[in-house]
Amino acid sequence: MPISSQGNSTRGSINEDEVRRFDATLQLPILRYQGKGTEEVFDYLVQELPVTIYSNGLEMVSLLCTPEYLDELALGFLVSEGFLENREELESVQVDREKAQVCVKIRRSHTSAEETFLKRYLTTGCGKGTSFSLDKLEEFKQVTGQLRLTPDQVLALVSDLQERSQLFKHTGAVHSSALALPEKIILYREDIGRHNAIDKILGWSFLQGEVLHSRIIVTSGRLSSEMVLKMARAGIPVVISRSAPTALAVKLAEKLGVTLVGFARGNRFNVYTHPERIYME
Amino acid sequence: MPISSQGNSTRGSINEDEVRRFDATLQLPILRYQGKGTEEVFDYLVQELPVTIYSNGLEMVSLLCTPEYLDELALGFLVSEGFLENREELESVQVDREKAQVCVKIRRSHTSAEETFLKRYLTTGCGKGTSFSLDKLEEFKQVTGQLRLTPDQVLALVSDLQERSQLFKHTGAVHSSALALPEKIILYREDIGRHNAIDKILGWSFLQGEVLHSRIIVTSGRLSSEMVLKMARAGIPVVISRSAPTALAVKLAEKLGVTLVGFARGNRFNVYTHPERIYME
Numbered sequence: 322m323p324i325s326s327q328g329n330s331t332r333g334s335i336n337e338d339e340v341r342r343f344d345a346t347l348q349l350p351i352l353r354y355q356g357k358g359t360e361e362v363f364d365y366l367v368q369e370l371p372v373t374i375y376s377n378g379l380e381m382v383s384l385l386c387t388p389e390y391l392d393e394l395a396l397g398f399l400v401s402e403g404f405l406e407n408r409e410e411l412e413s414v415q416v417d418r419e420k421a422q423v424c425v426k427i428r429r430s431h432t433s434a435e436e437t438f439l440k441r442y443l444t445t446g447c448g449k450g451t452s453f454s455l456d457k458l459e460e461f462k463q464v465t466g467q468l469r470l471t472p473d474q475v476l477a478l479v480s481d482l483q484e485r486s487q488l489f490k491h492t493g494a495v496h497s498s499a500l501a502l503p504e505k506i507i508l509y510r511e512d513i514g515r516h517n518a519i520d521k522i523l524g525w526s527f528l529q530g531e532v533l534h535s536r537i538i539v540t541s542g543r544l545s546s547e548m549v550l551k552m553a554r555a556g557i558p559v560v561i562s563r564s565a566p567t568a569l570a571v572k573l574a575e576k577l578g579v580t581l582v583g584f585a586r587g588n589r590f591n592v593y594t595h596p597e598r599i600y601m602e
Numbered sequence: 603m604p605i606s607s608q609g610n611s612t613r614g615s616i617n618e619d620e621v622r623r624f625d626a627t628l629q630l631p632i633l634r635y636q637g638k639g640t641e642e643v644f645d646y647l648v649q650e651l652p653v654t655i656y657s658n659g660l661e662m663v664s665l666l667c668t669p670e671y672l673d674e675l676a677l678g679f680l681v682s683e684g685f686l687e688n689r690e691e692l693e694s695v696q697v698d699r700e701k702a703q704v705c706v707k708i709r710r711s712h713t714s715a716e717e718t719f720l721k722r723y724l725t726t727g728c729g730k731g732t733s734f735s736l737d738k739l740e741e742f743k744q745v746t747g748q749l750r751l752t753p754d755q756v757l758a759l760v761s762d763l764q765e766r767s768q769l770f771k772h773t774g775a776v777h778s779s780a781l782a783l784p785e786k787i788i789l790y791r792e793d794i795g796r797h798n799a800i801d802k803i804l805g806w807s808f809l810q811g812e813v814l815h816s817r818i819i820v821t822s823g824r825l826s827s828e829m830v831l832k833m834a835r836a837g838i839p840v841v842i843s844r845s846a847p848t849a850l851a852v853k854l855a856e857k858l859g860v861t862l863v864g865f866a867r868g869n870r871f872n873v874y875t876h877p878e879r880i881y882m883e
Contacts, residue, residue, distance in 0.1 A: 367775040369794050387776060387793040390802045393809070394793075397801030400808050401832050408811060493865065494648040494824050494846035495668060512668040512675075513650050513826060513848055520678030521671045527681050528674070530689060543775050545794060551682050565775035567794055584774065 345389045347568040352592040354472050354599075364591060369546055369567035374398055375424045376405075376435070385546060385569075391416045395423035404435050461550070464578035466534035466558030469598050470503035472590075475561055478506060479585040482539045483563070485509045498522055498540040500531070506539065507531075515542035516551065523555055533557050544570045544583060553577040559598055561585050566593055626670045628849040633873040635753050635880075645872060650827055650848035655679055656705045657686075657716070666827060666850075672697045676704035685716050742831070745859035747815035747839030750879050751784035753871075756842055759787060760866040763820045764844070766790045779803055779821040781812070787820065788812075796823035797832065804836055814838050825851045825864060834858040840879055842866050847874055 351364045370388040374381045374395045381404075386394060392414045399405035405427060412426035478501050485506070486497035495511040498518040508525055512518040519538065526533055537559040538552060544566035550573060552560050560574070561582040571593045574581040580595040592599055627646045634643050651669040655662045655676045662685070667675060673695045680686035686708060693707035759782050766787070767778040776792040779799040789806055793799040800819065807814055815837040823829070825847035831854060833841050841855070842863040852874045855862040861876040873880055 367794055384795070384798060386795055386798045390791060390806070393791075393802040393805030394798055395805065396808050397803065397805030400804050401797075401801055401835065403835065405808070408808065411808075494848055510671060510674070513648055513824070514665070514667055516682075517665060517667045517675055520682055521674040522678065523681050524674030524676065524678030525671070527677050527686070527689065527692075543794070554682065554684070567775055 345387050349568065349571060349593070352596045353589070354475075354592065355589040357472075359472075359592075359601075366566065366568040366571060369569040370421055372421045372423065375422065377425075377427055377430075379435075381435075388418065388421070391418070391423050395425055399425060399427075404432070458573070458576060461553050461577055462556070464534070464553050464556055464558050466556060468503065468535045468537070468558050469600050470537070470559065471600060474503045475582060475585060475590055475599065476588060478503075478537065478539045478561060479563060479590070481506050482509070482541065486511065486541065496540065496542040498538060498542070500526060501537040501539050502535075503537065507536075515540070515548065518542070519548070519551055523551075526555075537561060540564075543567070544581060546570050546573055549573045549577070549579060549581070553579055558595075561590070626668050630849065630852060630874070633877045634870070635756075635873065636870040638753075640753075640873075640882075647847065647849040647852060650850040651702050653702045653704065656703065658706075658708055658711075660716075662716075669699065669702070672699070672704050676706055680706060680708075685713070739854070739857060742834050742858055743837070745815070745834050745837055745839050747837065749784065749816045749818070749839050750881050751818070751840065752881060755784045756863060756866060756871055756880065757869060759784075759818065759820045759842060760844060760871070762787050763790070763822065767792065767822060777821065777823040779819060779823070781807060782818040782820050783816075784818065788817075796821070796829065799823070800829070800832055804832075807836075818842060821845075824848070825862060827851050827854055830854045830858070830860060830862070834860055839876075842871070 345368050346365045347368055348363050349366055350361055352359050353362050368388050369385055371383045372386055372388065372391055373383045376399060382398065384394070384398065395414060396405065405411065410427050410429060412428050415424045482497055482499050495513055496515045496518050497509065497511040499506040500508040500522045508522060510518050510521040512521060522538070534556040536557055538557050539561045541563050543564040544560065544562050546567065546569040549570045559580045563585055564583065566581055566583045571581060574594040578595060580598040581593040582590050583593060584591045626649050628649055629644050630647055631642055632645045633640050649669050650666055652664045652666055653669065653672055654664045657680060663679065665675070665679065676695060677686065686692065691708050691710060693709050696705045763778055763780050776794055777796045777799050778790065778792040780787040781789040781803045789803060791799050791802040793802060803819070817838055818840040819833060819838050820842045822844050824845040825841065825843050827848060827850040830851045840861045840863070844866055845864065847862055847864045852862060855875040859876060861879040862874040863871050864874060865872045
């Protein structure tokens with residue numbers, strides 16, 4: 322069975338794992354706040370890419386993933402969903418890194434399980450490119466909220482989130498998120514899903530008629546592209562996380578006007594985009 | 603606008619937050635290993651429930667979530683997806699906790715955005731119950747792999763996973779997972795998605811013809827119901843995580859024959875199900 326990987330050329334003496342690692346991270350300039358000062362440094366961010374998996378020419382799914390070992394990802398997805406059972410069924414796997422596509426050929430026609438699964442997706446032939454929603458960024462309005470806060474306020478909000486989550490820390494299995502003003506947290510919510518915790522906050526805000534363009538979201542969860550799109554759609558100008566953003570999340574936040582703060586813990590945090598909303602007293 | 607919440611009765615002097623908290627966690631007996639001994643203790647696990655959201659009688663989505671603030675979750679989801687914009691559009695929200703349904707009534711007919719979204723889902727009327735895949739547990743074969751390992755082997759595998767993830771710890775935004783024998787890790791993979799990291803391992807195993815019923819998965823990620831179903835389908839008998847499982851994940855692992863080990867850090871771990879695969883030397 323041929324497994325080919327276009328665009329993944331060998332690079333002199335760098336070993337294969339280093340090459341894959343190189344593809345999986347991106348170095349970006351960020352503003353690091355620590356103690357009482359800031360410095361511009363370069364930070365490594367993990368790549369996040371929408372990769373589309375095709376089986377016998379049918380588009381099965383687009384996954385947001387770290388772009389390494391894409392052949393394994395595609396096969397594992399098909400195996401997990403029950404669409405691929407025996408090694409003998411597999412004809413070939415082709416990774417096209419530039420188009421972010423994996424095309425799997427299987428020696429049989431589609432099953433009813435696949436057809437049920439595919440009902441949920443638009444199908445296009447292999448090679449036509451993905452129909453991922455990131456192509457539709459122009460549908461998003463720029464976030465223009467003028468809210469500003471100081472570094473101390475950033476750290477106080479994160480510390481408050483941490484205290485509230487420890488109050489409820491029986492289970493260890495939830496993400497915590499809060500809606501906040503620069504001075505204080507207004508609402509605290511938690512859920513096993515990062516997105517659900519934010520949705521609960523957005524639902525409460527909808528009922529209360531909250532003016533989100535002057536509000537902050539503080540969260541324990543990692544900042545993926547989907548999280549940033551959710552915030553931008555809601556008009557929230559500042560998002561602060563205890564965890565890391567992905568490179569794609571940073572790119573989207575930059576374009577959409579969202580201030581992204583990550584790794585906010587203790588007396589430090591990183592500002593990835595739109596630092597104009599964080600001001601020194 | 604009436605917001606009703608059936609089955610969420612007031613309970614004497616307990617305040618509202620305590621009631622919600624009560625609903626969101628479940629106490630279960632577990633086996634706790636620490637140092638050189640084990641003890642049976644009760645532990646709090648977070649509830650995970652498939653909740654179905656209906657908009658004007660049409661089934662929009664089933665979300666796996668922590669079952670509190672379900673009215674907010676439903677409204678936040680609809681707002682996030684762009685299906686609900688103004689407070690005036692909202693007629694009512696009804697939470698039925700027993701059926702795990704939220705029915706939202708909106709003062710307008712469905713939009714083309716909703717219809718596009720709904721194409722991906724089977725639609726059933728409000729009140730007919732969810733079509734979530736957990737109803738189809740009988741499709742899953744019992745996991746019967748006879749592999750066994752000692753407490754020291756559990757701790758050594760987790761420590762090895764931790765070391766490997768620190769090697770690559772530039773970005774802080776990935777989940778790490780490994781395929782292992784009791785004695786050692788065979789394969790290490792990481793991804794921004796918990797599921798993707800496991801899929802990469804399953805894809806590699808498929809290509810290598812690995813016999814998964816005598817293999818272990820070690821992961822940094824939380825163990826949700828979907829993670830357990832993925833392992834059970836692959837026939838993996840032991841899953842070890844540095845993080846916590848949900849109550850639903852434990853229930854499924856119990857039924858499907860998977861040994862679930864959580865909170866494995868330092869010199870301790872919890873065994874939630876099928877402890878017969880962990881043996882004292």
